[in-house]
Amino acid sequence: MPDDEMSPLRTRSEAARSLDALIIGAGFAGLYQLFCLRDRLGLSVKVLEAGGGVGGTWYWNRYPGARCDSESHVYWYTFAPELMREWEWSERYPGQPEIMRYLNFVADKFDLKRDIEFDTRVVSAHYHEAANRWQVQTETGETYVTKFLITAVGCLSTANVPKIPGLKDFKGDWYHTGQWPHDGVDFIGKRVGMIGTGSTGIQAAPVIAASAAHLTVFQRTANYSVPARNAPLAPEFRQYIKEHADEIRAVTHETLNGMAFRIEQRLAVETAPEERETIYEAAWERGGLQFRAAFQDMLTDKNANDTAAEFIKRKIRSIVKDSATAAILSDIDHPYAAKRPPIDTNYFETYNRPNVALVDLRKAPIERVSRTAICTTEAEYPVDIIVFATGFDAMTGPLLRIDIRGRSGVALKDVWVAGPRNYLGLQVAGFPNLFTITGPGSPSVLCNMPVAIEQHADWITDCIRHLNDGGLDRIEARPEAMDKWVAEVNEVASKTVFPMAKHSWYLGANIPGKPRVFMPYAGGMVRYRQICAEVAENGYEGFALS
Ligand code: NAP
Numbered sequence: 001m002p003d004d005e006m007s008p009l010r011t012r013s014e015a016a017r018s019l020d021a022l023i024i025g026a027g028f029a030g031l032y033q034l035f036c037l038r039d040r041l042g043l044s045v046k047v048l049e050a051g052g053g054v055g056g057t058w059y060w061n062r063y064p065g066a067r068c069d070s071e072s073h074v075y076w077y078t079f080a081p082e083l084m085r086e087w088e089w090s091e092r093y094p095g096q097p098e099i100m101r102y103l104n105f106v107a108d109k110f111d112l113k114r115d116i117e118f119d120t121r122v123v124s125a126h127y128h129e130a131a132n133r134w135q136v137q138t139e140t141g142e143t144y145v146t147k148f149l150i151t152a153v154g155c156l157s158t159a160n161v162p163k164i165p166g167l168k169d170f171k172g173d174w175y176h177t178g179q180w181p182h183d184g185v186d187f188i189g190k191r192v193g194m195i196g197t198g199s200t201g202i203q204a205a206p207v208i209a210a211s212a213a214h215l216t217v218f219q220r221t222a223n224y225s226v227p228a229r230n231a232p233l234a235p236e237f238r239q240y241i242k243e244h245a246d247e248i249r250a251v252t253h254e255t256l257n258g259m260a261f262r263i264e265q266r267l268a269v270e271t272a273p274e275e276r277e278t279i280y281e282a283a284w285e286r287g288g289l290q291f292r293a294a295f296q297d298m299l300t301d302k303n304a305n306d307t308a309a310e311f312i313k314r315k316i317r318s319i320v321k322d323s324a325t326a327a328i329l330s331d332i333d334h335p336y337a338a339k340r341p342p343i344d345t346n347y348f349e350t351y352n353r354p355n356v357a358l359v360d361l362r363k364a365p366i367e368r369v370s371r372t373a374i375c376t377t378e379a380e381y382p383v384d385i386i387v388f389a390t391g392f393d394a395m396t397g398p399l400l401r402i403d404i405r406g407r408s409g410v411a412l413k414d415v416w417v418a419g420p421r422n423y424l425g426l427q428v429a430g431f432p433n434l435f436t437i438t439g440p441g442s443p444s445v446l447c448n449m450p451v452a453i454e455q456h457a458d459w460i461t462d463c464i465r466h467l468n469d470g471g472l473d474r475i476e477a478r479p480e481a482m483d484k485w486v487a488e489v490n491e492v493a494s495k496t497v498f499p500m501a502k503h504s505w506y507l508g509a510n511i512p513g514k515p516r517v518f519m520p521y522a523g524g525m526v527r528y529r530q531i532c533a534e535v536a537e538n539g540y541e542g543f544a545l546s
Contacts, residue, residue, distance in 0.1 A: 021464070022136055022146035023047045024122050024402070026112075027056015029437040029453045030152035031103065032077060035110050036461040037148075041468070047112075047152075048138060050121040054107045057154045058099045062184070063177035063200065063389070064207035066096035067230065069289055069343050070448045073241045074252050074260045075099070077106060079454060084245035088238055093230050093288075124403035125149055127432060132474055134433065147473060148464060151399060152437045155445050158397030160390050160511060162195070166368040166375075167386075174386035177204060185385065187212040193374045193383035195366070197223050198505075199342040201389030206350040208387065213355065216381050218374065220361040221339075221503050222332040224312045228343040229287030256524040258443075258451030261290045268295035268304035280311040292337050299496050305335040312336060319348040326351075328360045338501035340445065394505040395440045395519045396420050406431035419508070419517030423477035423485045423542055424532055426456070432476035435460045440519035441489050445506070447525045455525070459532050466536070467545065474546045481542030493518040 020043035023030045030047050031054060038045045051059040058066075068075050072089035086109075087102060094102070107113050121139040128135060134149040159178040167174065175185060177200045188211050194201055195218040202225050209215045233241075241248065251260050268276060276295075283294045297304035313330040320326035329348065350356055364378035373380040393401075396416060404412040407430050415421060415428060422428045425442025426435055437456045438444035444452055467475060493499055498506060499518055508514035521528055535541050 019146040021148040025152035047116040062180040065203035153398035194387040196389030258448035334501035335497040419515040427477035492523040
């Protein structure tokens with residue numbers, strides 16, 4: 001639709017007129033971006049948030065066992081020293097309720113909520129070239145007008161509920177883990193069927209099994225998992241965090257994935273088998289995502305990866321007592337960490353419980369749901385509750401469910417019909433003044449999220465400051481810079497084992513009909529940070545400023 005055919009710019013009220021910036025989403029990203037633009041640059045800013053409170057992904061993902069896989073001392077903001085002094089985490093990995101308390105603490109401390117409209121879902125955002133403004137519409141028909149539009153919508157916030165015939169007639173209850181009821185779900189005395197064995201299902205299964213009468217897990221693709229070894233944080237370690245917060249922050253800025261651990265330099269393929277085994281044993285005992293750091297070549301050399309994969313498969317077979325179940329769980333078809341590697345608390349041990357069963361969907365897929373059962377092509381499994389731990393329309397889903405139109409009414413969904421295209425994961429040519437925080441094409445989900453978020457929000461803030469200081473009011477990615485970046489994203493991914501996981505959400509392969517494109521930037525956060533800094537230093541190279 002050409003610009004002049006669009007409805008005239010309307011605003012919700014005088015107070016909302018002429019916002020400098022509008023942010024969509026009040027999770028980690030939206031909260032910090034609001035602080036940056038409002039308190040550092042003094043702009044008029046609003047956040048529109050679909051949920052009833054702050055938290056983003058954590059607001060919705062309240063499923064049993066929901067916990068972060070990044071360790072708590074790196075899963076926080078580092079922009080204000082007082083935050084790191086005042087907040088204390090209680091466990092090695094923060095659980096969902098504690099993360100919610102933390103984000104509320106931050107929002108209250110900086111009085112952020114007064115500029116957030118909750119229960120407000122954005123349905124469209126259209127750019128008007130003549131006015132150089134974005135017109136943003138909410139589900140309830142309210143309209144906002146803004147110069148800069150920043151999406152902080154998260155990468156994993158559009159729930160994927162598979163279209164299974166018969167679900168609407170199921171007479172029990174069903175839930176998606178990413179849209180979990182705030183009051184929780186009572187599993188006592190219930191037969192539960194849980195579909196999905198990604199990070200979510202692997203966290204949820206042991207907790208559900210502990211209270212349900214029976215749990216049947218429906219597994220399509222077998223998955224690796226390493227023990228999380230969660231535990232309360234010792235008082236000495238809490239003290240250490242307080243005293244070394246700056247050093248810890250510095251390390252997260254130097255590592256590939258924004259974590260506080262460094263990947264070892266040694267190569268698995270050059271390490272003797274016995275020594276390798278000792279190293280993997282120690283990594284297994286230590287637990288957590290750091291398992292991936294045992295060898296430098298784990299994600300770049302399939303032979304090296306095979307050694308890690310075989311180690312974990314052997315562990316699975318040693319934990320799970322029933323050999324048929326162990327065989328299904330360890331029959332894994334992709335390299336370790338080519339899909340996002342889960343970590344767990346007693347996941348494989350859960351299959352030793354008498355009230356837990358595993359169904360292999362590769363042998364017999366789900367055909368339908370009846371009024372009382374999940375039915376595969378081979379058998380019917382009576383259940384009272386179905387839990388969909390079936391993941392998300394990741395990265396592009398949260399953006400494309402908003403009708404985003406750039407110059408001349410061109411829709412983002414059309415520009416991205418063959419997969420996401422942008423420059424630095426930050427901007428799309430033809431969509432001036434629109435910034436995407438941790439969008440596809442940036443390290444995002446391959447990085448510890450708060451680290452990636454702070455880098456993006458800081459870069460966007462500096463960019464807007466630069467425009468304002470220079471009397472400029474428009475920035476837009478150049479098409480040729482976008483093409484080059486898309487090629488770079490593909491090139492770095494092709495040098496890793498990531499594309500070898502055919503069913504990965506990194507590739508969009510979990511959503512029927514979604515283009516298969518490796519979406520995050522796999523070149524590492526350090527390199528990415530450097531590229532973004534150089535682009536800015538070189539006068540925002542690759543962007544047109546006017
Ligand atoms: P996911 O990794 O996409 O896993 C979804 C699971 O559902 C997979 O086992 C998938 O099988 C299965 N599935 C999907 N559609 C299905 C269908 N139609 N029939 C049968 N099975 C189906 O989703 P997730 O576990 O929610 O995790 C998504 C991401 O969220 C994670 O990778 C992680 O980045 C993040 N996350 C983080 C944490 C944390 O930090 N603690 C916790 C949870 C999630 P296939 O593999 O065959 O597709």
